[in-house]
Structures are given as C-alpha cells and as structure tokens.
Amino acid sequence: MSDNRRKFLKTLSIGAASALATPTQIWAQAAIPLRSALTNLKTNATSEAYWETVQSQFRFAEGLTYFNNGSLGACPKPIREATLNFRDTLDDFPSRYMWGGWKDEIEAVRQKTAKLFSVSEEEIALIHNTTEGMNLIASSMNLQAGDEVISADHEHTSALNPWKYWQESKGVTIVTPTLPLLPKSVDEIVAVYRKAITSKTKVISICHLVNTNGMILPIKEVTEMAHEKGILVAVDGAQATGMFTIDLRDMGCDFYTVSAHKWLFSPKGVGVFYARQESQHHLQPLVVARGYEDTSIRRLENYNTRNLPEVLGFGAALDYRNAIGGQKIHDRTYELKHYFRSKIEDNEKLVLKTPELDSLSAGIQVVEVLGTDVKEVKNRLFDEYGIDCRPMSKFGLNAVRLSFAIFITKKQVDTLVSALATIAG
Ligand SMILES: Cc1ncc(COP(=O)(O)O)c(C=O)c1O
Numbered sequence: 361m362s363d364n365r366r367k368f369l370k371t372l373s374i375g376a377a378s379a380l381a382t383p384t385q386i387w388a389q390a391a392i393p394l395r396s397a398l399t400n401l402k403t404n405a406t407s408e409a410y411w412e413t414v415q416s417q418f419r420f421a422e423g424l425t426y427f428n429n430g431s432l433g434a435c436p437k438p439i440r441e442a443t444l445n446f447r448d449t450l451d452d453f454p455s456r457y458m459w460g461g462w463k464d465e466i467e468a469v470r471q472k473t474a475k476l477f478s479v480s481e482e483e484i485a486l487i488h489n490t491t492e493g494m495n496l497i498a499s500s501m502n503l504q505a506g507d508e509v510i511s512a513d514h515e516h517t518s519a520l521n522p523w524k525y526w527q528e529s530k531g532v533t534i535v536t537p538t539l540p541l542l543p544k545s546v547d548e549i550v551a552v553y554r555k556a557i558t559s560k561t562k563v564i565s566i567c568h569l570v571n572t573n574g575m576i577l578p579i580k581e582v583t584e585m586a587h588e589k590g591i592l593v594a595v596d597g598a599q600a601t602g603m604f605t606i607d608l609r610d611m612g613c614d615f616y617t618v619s620a621h622k623w624l625f626s627p628k629g630v631g632v633f634y635a636r637q638e639s640q641h642h643l644q645p646l647v648v649a650r651g652y653e654d655t656s657i658r659r660l661e662n663y664n665t666r667n668l669p670e671v672l673g674f675g676a677a678l679d680y681r682n683a684i685g686g687q688k689i690h691d692r693t694y695e696l697k698h699y700f701r702s703k704i705e706d707n708e709k710l711v712l713k714t715p716e717l718d719s720l721s722a723g724i725q726v727v728e729v730l731g732t733d734v735k736e737v738k739n740r741l742f743d744e745y746g747i748d749c750r751p752m753s754k755f756g757l758n759a760v761r762l763s764f765a766i767f768i769t770k771k772q773v774d775t776l777v778s779a780l781a782t783i784a785g
Pocket of ligand 1: 430431489490491492516518519567569570571596598599619
C-alpha cells in the first residue's frame with residue numbers, strides 16, 4: 361500500500377469513526393438508543409403505569425393529543441434516533457451501503473416481518489406503502505375484457521384506483537357491493553361478498569379494516585369462499601397491521617399490503633407486500649431495474665437507490681414492538697376500545713357508528729355528536745383541547761374517527777370523553 365493511501369485510510373478512520381466499521385458493528389451502534397428503551401418495556405406489566413412509560417417514548421408537538429394514528433402513525437423517539445443514525449451512516453459513506461453493504465441487515469428485517477405475519481421470508485417484499493402494493497397487484501393481473509373485480513364501497517381510494525387505472529380501461533368491470541355500516545355478525549358481511557361473486561369474478565380486493573368507520577372485514581371467511589371458486593383475494597392491510605395479531609398463513613389470502621408507518625410506528629415511506637408462494641407467479645414488478653431477473657420475491661422491491669435507512673428503521677420498529685409483545689399490544693388495543701365505548705354509552709348524544717363486536721372492530725372507533733356538524737366537532741376538539749382526529753362525512757357518518765394506539769393512555773381517553781360531552785352540550 362502506498363504511503364498516501366495509508367495516510368488517507370488513517371484520516372478516514374479518525375475523521376469518521378464509523379466509516380470503516382462493518383455493517384453489523386454499525387447496526388449495533390445505531391441501535392444503542394433502542395436498547396435502554398426496550399429494556400424498560402420487556403416486563404410482564406400491563407398496568408396503566410406501563411402504558412404511560414410507552415407513551416413517554418413517543419414525542420408530539422406541545423399540547424397535542426394524537427387520536428389520529430389512522431391517518432398517519434407516530435414514531436417512538438428511539439426509532440427516530442436509530443433511523444437518524446442509519447441516515448448518518450449512509451451519508452458518511454454513500455456508495456457503501458446502498459447496493460449491497462446492508463444486504464444482511466435488510467434480510468434480517470425481512471425475517472422479522474415474516475415472523476410478524478407467521479409466513480416465510482420468501483413471501484415478503486419490503487416496499488414503500490399500501491398504495492404501491494395495491495398498484496403492484498392491479499398492474500400485474502392479466503385480466504381480460506368481461507372479467508370482474510369485486511371492490512366494496514368502503515374501499516380506500518388507494519385500493520380502488522389502481523384497479524380502475526390498470527384494469528377498467530381493458531374492459532374489466534369493477535363490481536361495488538354495498539357493505540352494512542353496523543353489521544351484527546361476520547356472516548352478514550360474508551353474505552354481501554357471496555352475492556357479489558359471479559362466474560366472471562377473478563379477484564376480490566378487500567380492506568382488512570376500513571378507514572371510514574373502523575369496521576373489520578372477515579378476510580379468512582371471504583378467502584375460503586373465494587378460493588373454492590378459484591378467485592384470488594388481495595387485501596389492503598393498511599389500518600389493520602400492528603393493531604391486532606395477524607396470521608396470514610391462517611387467513612389464506614393471496615396478497616396482503618401494509619403501510620408500516622401507521623400501526624407499526626415505523627419511519628415514513630416503508631411498506632410490506634406479502635404474496636403467498638402459490639400466488640407469486642401472477643406478479644410482475646412495478647419498477648424494472650438491475651436484478652429484475654431475480655426469481656424470488658425480492659424482484660418486487662428492487663428500485664436501485666432507495667430509502668434503506670427507513671427500512672432499517674422499520675426493523676428497529678419491529679424490535680420495539682417485540683419488546684412490548686404483539687399479544688400485549690393486541691390486548692391493549694381492545695382494552696382502550698372497551699374503555700372508550702363504556703365511557704360514552706350513557707350519553708345519548710354520542711352515537712357510535714362502528715360495529716361493536718371485537719371480531720368487527722378494534723382500535724378505530726367513530727362517533728357522531730348528535731346535532732352538530734362533524735367539521736365543527738373536529739375543529740373544537742383541536743382548538744379547545746389540542747386533540748387531533750379525523751372527520752368522516754362519507755356514508756352519512758358525520759362522525760369523528762378516533763384512533764386508539766398504544767401511546768394513548770386512559771387519562772387521555774377521559775379527557776377526550778369529557779371534551780366530547782361538553783361539545784354535545
Ligand atoms: C385503508 C387504507 N388503505 C390504504 C391507505 C393508503 O396508505 P398509504 O398512503 O400509506 O399507501 C390508507 C391510508 O390512510 C388507508 O387507510
């Protein structure tokens with residue numbers, strides 16, 4: 361080695377201590393902020409004090425109480441710090457990590473994601489969001505004029521528009537059944553899908569938890585019915601994933617798309633795309649780049665230069681989730697749901713417009729304040745109490761949509777309920 365090169369390497373290793381470390385060392389370094397946070401969370405405790413500790417690990421604008429996780433998730437402080445570290449590492453030595461330097465670390469994120477859903481890592485692609493996942497499915501399908509795709513009236517535009525754009529112009533029909541707003545049983549919803557199926561149906565595109573009123577749709581039952589008739593099932597899991605336990609192998613659907621930046625609390629712009637092995641042959645990449653010949657599911661996430669620090673940040677978010685425990689998060693979601701519902705049930709002016717059964721709703725509840733316009737309720741909640749939520753007008757809901765994420769405490773629910781009661785008059 362020349363003297364100059366030796367000098368250069370020495371300077372490099374002094375100037376940027378992390379620059380010549382291995383990716384594994386850098387991962388360990390970047391994950392330091394996570395460690396102490398995770399240690400505090402790894403207990404069997406489920407008390408309110410425990411959830412207040414969780415709350416303290418999130419940060420919001422001063423005075424803000426965030427009941428709007430369904431619009432966009434919050435990201436805990438340790439995950440933000442870890443992600444910043446990943447960004448710094450990348451920018452300290454840009455060419456090193458983007459095209460292979462973080463290969464093992466990205467594969468580790470894929471494995472953790474597969475575990476979250478009880479599937480194989482060969483069925484998981486790390487994409488950007490649900491919108492992309494639904495486009496990937498809708499653009500891939502080799503449908504013919506006269507074929508039908510079922511997409512019910514509560515589907516999000518990100519799940520409906522891809523079908524319209526990629527398939528309707530070919531003469532494919534989008535069939536739009538009407539869902540009940542307050543079903544009393546799973547069968548009521550299955551019956552709607554059963555009625556919508558014809559001999560021309562090729563795909564059922566279905567939301568796991570609708571963004572309008574928080575209703576859960578019965579994916580397993582609809583899939584069983586669809587598969588008996590050779591129909592594929594594509595699921596929009598944007599709102600469901602992270603809120604409660606999901607076993608995709610058991611649910612049986614063909615495709616499932618996720619926005620990790622909602623209920624998995626990851627950095628923004630990270631999504632998951634699941635395709636079961638048996639159904640992967642239907643898919644083609646949305647973006648074609650170097651490595652497109654790869655026959656594994658990785659070909660669907662290959663954008664060349666992309667947001668890898670955020671993908672690693674998503675891995676940190678999964679560590680965070682695992683430290684608390686998926687079952688504990690599931691139970692807390694339902695605990696908050698029941699706490700909220702029980703607190704407003706005696707007030708006749710506060711009308712719940714989300715189905716009651718646990719199989720039909722979880723961490724999103726919508727409520728109408730009778731005699732008021734929802735926009736006024738939304739504005740007063742924010743202006744007078746610093747509470748952020750989403751107004752929902754569609755389907756005559758006239759109701760505020762409230763998200764009960766793990767950083768919400770019962771004290772905050774009490775404040776919300778008292779604010780709603782005051783506004784109701
Ligand atoms: C049910 C549902 N699907 C899809 C999306 C789109 O999510 P993203 O913008 O992360 O792709 C949303 C966003 O709110 C949603 O609620």
